[in-house]
Amino acid sequence: MTARAERPGERLPARVGLCAACRHARRVQTDKGALFVRCALSTHDPVYARYPRLPVVSCLGYSVADDADAERSGTEPD
Ligand code: SF4
DSSP states (O other): OEEEEOOOTTOOOOOOOBGGGGGEEEEEETTTTOOOEEGGGGTTTTTTTOOOOBBOOOOOOOOOHHHHHHHHHHHHOO
């Protein structure tokens, strides 16, 4: 089985779409290098997929991450 680990502090590439700059995105990478985005909103709101289909081009939950969020979750601020 391939392990998945959250990688705080590592930035998401722009190719993942809106999640790359969203405060709710969490970078998850398998030990084989596959990249996923876990949406933290999915924890409390079933409207949001735990692992959204990428790239995300439209999302009502999108909220721009600030520098502190980016450090914590691996997203890029504007
Ligand atoms: S709220 Fe939307 S843009 Fe933000 S991480 Fe979740 S799916 Fe991505």
